[in-house]
Amino acid sequence: xxxxxxxxxxxxxxxxxxxxxxxxxxxxxxxxxxxxxxxxxxxxxxxxxxxxxxxxxxxxxxxxxxxxxxxxxxxxxxxxxxxxxxxxxxxxxxxxxxxxxxxxxxxxxxxxxxxxxxxxxxxxxxxxxxxxxxxxxxxxxxxxxxxxxxxxxxxxxxxxxxxxxxxxxxxxxxxxxxxxxxxxxxxxxxxxxxxxxxxxxxxxxxxxxxxxxxxxxxxxxxxxxxxxxxxxxxxxxxxxxxxxxxxxxxxxxxxxxxxxxxxxxxxxxxxxxxxxxxxxxxxxxxxxxxxxxxxxxxxxxxxxxxxxxxxxxxxxxxxxxxxxxxxxxxxxxxxxxxxxxxxxxxxxxxxxxxxxxxxxxxxxxxxxxxxxxxxxxxxxxxxxxxxxxxxxxxxxxxxxxxxxxxxxxxxxxxxxxxxxxxxxxxxxxxxxxxxxxxxxxxxxxxxxxxxxxxxxxxx
Amino acid sequence: xxxxxxxxxxxxxxxxxxxxxxxxxxxxxxxxxxxxxxxxxxxxxxxxxxxxxxxxxxxxxxxxxxxxxxxxxxxxxxxxxxxxxxxxxxxxxxxxxxxxxxxxxxxxxxxxxxxxxxxxxxxxxxxxxxxxxxxxxxxxxxxxxxxxxxxxxxxxxxxxxxxxxxxxxxxxxxxxxxxxxxxxxxxxxxxxxxxx
Numbered sequence: 001x002x003x004x005x006x007x008x009x010x011x012x013x014x015x016x017x018x019x020x021x022x023x024x025x026x027x028x029x030x031x032x033x034x035x036x037x038x039x040x041x042x043x044x045x046x047x048x049x050x051x052x053x054x055x056x057x058x059x060x061x062x063x064x065x066x067x068x069x070x071x072x073x074x075x076x077x078x079x080x081x082x083x084x085x086x087x088x089x090x091x092x093x094x095x096x097x098x099x100x101x102x103x104x105x106x107x108x109x110x111x112x113x114x115x116x117x118x119x120x121x122x123x124x125x126x127x128x129x130x131x132x133x134x135x136x137x138x139x140x141x142x143x144x145x146x147x148x149x150x151x152x153x154x155x156x157x158x159x160x161x162x163x164x165x166x167x168x169x170x171x172x173x174x175x176x177x178x179x180x181x182x183x184x185x186x187x188x189x190x191x192x193x194x195x196x197x198x199x200x201x202x203x204x205x206x207x208x209x210x211x212x213x214x215x216x217x218x219x220x221x222x223x224x225x226x227x228x229x230x231x232x233x234x235x236x237x238x239x240x241x242x243x244x245x246x247x248x249x250x251x252x253x254x255x256x257x258x259x260x261x262x263x264x265x266x267x268x269x270x271x272x273x274x275x276x277x278x279x280x281x282x283x284x285x286x287x288x289x290x291x292x293x294x295x296x297x298x299x300x301x302x303x304x305x306x307x308x309x310x311x312x313x314x315x316x317x318x319x320x321x322x323x324x325x326x327x328x329x330x331x332x333x334x335x336x337x338x339x340x341x342x343x344x345x346x347x348x349x350x351x352x353x354x355x356x357x358x359x360x361x362x363x364x365x366x367x368x369x370x371x372x373x374x375x376x377x378x379x380x381x382x383x384x385x386x387x388x389x390x391x392x393x394x395x396x397x398x399x400x401x402x403x404x405x406x407x408x409x410x411x412x413x414x415x416x417x418x419x420x421x422x423x424x425x426x427x428x429x430x431x432x433x434x435x436x437x438x439x440x441x442x443x444x445x446x447x448x449x450x451x452x453x454x455x456x457x458x459x
Numbered sequence: 460x461x462x463x464x465x466x467x468x469x470x471x472x473x474x475x476x477x478x479x480x481x482x483x484x485x486x487x488x489x490x491x492x493x494x495x496x497x498x499x500x501x502x503x504x505x506x507x508x509x510x511x512x513x514x515x516x517x518x519x520x521x522x523x524x525x526x527x528x529x530x531x532x533x534x535x536x537x538x539x540x541x542x543x544x545x546x547x548x549x550x551x552x553x554x555x556x557x558x559x560x561x562x563x564x565x566x567x568x569x570x571x572x573x574x575x576x577x578x579x580x581x582x583x584x585x586x587x588x589x590x591x592x593x594x595x596x597x598x599x600x601x602x603x604x605x606x607x608x609x610x611x612x613x614x615x616x617x618x619x620x621x622x623x624x625x626x627x628x629x630x631x632x633x634x635x636x637x638x639x640x641x642x643x644x645x646x647x648x649x650x651x652x653x654x655x
Contacts, residue, residue, distance in 0.1 A: 028637065053480070059477055181643060218644045219645025226586040262502070263627045274586055
């Protein structure tokens with residue numbers, strides 16, 4: 001996926017009504033988050049505490065992972081280690097193959113998206129069914145999720161009705177979310193009952209008690225792990241936390257930040273397999289140890305995947321998840337993607353107004369806008385900026401460092417705006433201007449005003 | 460080198476300066492946690508009912524339409540409701556499919572978010588019981604309602620090996636155009652009786 005954000009965003013914005021709906025829907029979630037945050041007087045202290053807990057954990061991540069492994073084993077959990085996505089997929093595939101599993105139900109896990117698990121297993125004859133409603137919708141549409149918490153937020157209900165008619169054989173023309181959800185419930189209930197194994201992500205892994213915690217609203221992770229006897233859970237190394245009591249902080253923040261709910265419907269603590277069953281946890285690095293080594297970006301490993309930075313981001317809301325080349329869109333994805341592959345995701349750090357709203361809402365206080373800025377510098381230093389930006393920045397620098405030239409350029413711009421505004425929209429330099437109404441240029445520049453007022457003062 | 464060693468040594472290579480564990484802030488406390496809890500349950504799509512004693516609980520349960528109309532019920536709370544399902548005859552959790560109402564005991568309830576902590580030992584032989592039932596009834600003592608999650612984790616004892624979860628209202632989703640729909644995969648309703 002080597003996409004250029006501005007082009008993808010322009011395609012999204014072409015359907016103006018839908019783009020406006022997307023913007024409004026996500027802003028609504030942000031408003032709900034604000035209301036939930038305001039209901040907790042100690043909110044800011046909770047954020048500070050969560051941030052400090054993560055910083056502490058990262059400072060001794062290897063020790064906590066060892067402690068987690070030791071305690072998990074005592075609980076009868078099998079712990080596996082995977083250096084990268086390929087190793088993760090191989091481990092999962094072997095566990096399934098050894099037990100003859102060909103029907104797997106999955107709950108949401110951005111890590112398995114990152115590893116490309118679904119296509120890997122499908123190529124080996126395993127039917128993989130995503131069971132979160134939004135995930136199932138995008139899976140049926142053969143699309144990736146466009147939001148990490150609301151995977152199908154880019155789809156209108158009428159489109160989902162048509163998709164269900166096509167794939168699930170529901171009546172034509174359905175668009176009532178209640179009716180569509182009920183159809184998905186019936187369809188997925190059969191899949192749950194027929195599954196031989198369930199796979200989940202991990203929201204938190206507790207070092208002290210050797211357990212994992214999985215959070216959902218729908219109950220799909222619970223359904224998928226309590227019917228079939230085999231549960232596989234995939235976690236990034238950064239998911240470990242020291243103690244169960246730390247959940248008292250993180251869980252007060254997570255759902256409020258994500259959707260404005262006081263807590264999710266189901267917060268399930270697994271400290272061992274079900275009776276007669278098996279629980280396997282796969283601990284995955286896949287580039288995380290590299291991020292830990294980079295001081296400027298270390299804090300991005302604190303992310304608890306609430307999606308608040310997406311919902312508040314003026315660029316994400318107006319350009320949609322698919323305009324981002326990385327599988328995690330929005331500010332946090334613009335930080336994580338370029339670290340994985342700077343050239344492939346070079347446009348992402350520029351898909352930001354650097355307004356800092358992402359950092360303001362982040363429940364673990366990741367300095368997102370600052371990390372985005374540092375990435376811009378890195379990408380410039382690597383010389384992988386697109387040509388237009390490279391030339392543009394050079395020219396801007398040239399003009400700004402020469403006062404006489406700057407004044408002349410100002411006169412030229414005012415003249416163009418007064419005389420022939422469409423001229424300013426031409427060419428690559430006009431990209432910014434094409435979406436906007438121009439201001440009426442003032443009669444006098446600030447310099448001229450200052451000068452004349454100075455004469456008056458002297459006067 | 461094994462993957463385990465490779466990952467742990469890669470993480471250790473960063474050799475970060477130690478960062479101390481933070482002190483926790485005082486969590487929000489409610490003057491009347493039970494009333495706040497009942498309101499919170501309603502706000503998450505459930506229904507919270509305070510009952511004075513076992514007889515009142517029995518009467519309110521009998522009056523609950525989903526209970527009154529159900530033919531397949533299961534109660535794992537001694538002295539509350541009745542079971543029409545013979546749990547002893549169900550060797551595999553798939554046998555619970557079709558269960559209309561499950562009655563389970565919570566050990567702790569949280570006023571700030573309507574969540575009820577249900578430890579694995581209260582679920583009987585099959586964990587699936589709370590999520591496969593069409594409707595869920597939880598029973599918790601008024602004395603076990605705490606104000607916030609920090610307090611809750613101060614009191615919960617994690618079963619090891621074992622299982623346990625917080626349930627806050629019925630199963631729900633807003634994945635289609637952000638419209639809230641109750642009854643995604645799990646219980647379509649969640650009634651919490653607060654006893655005492």
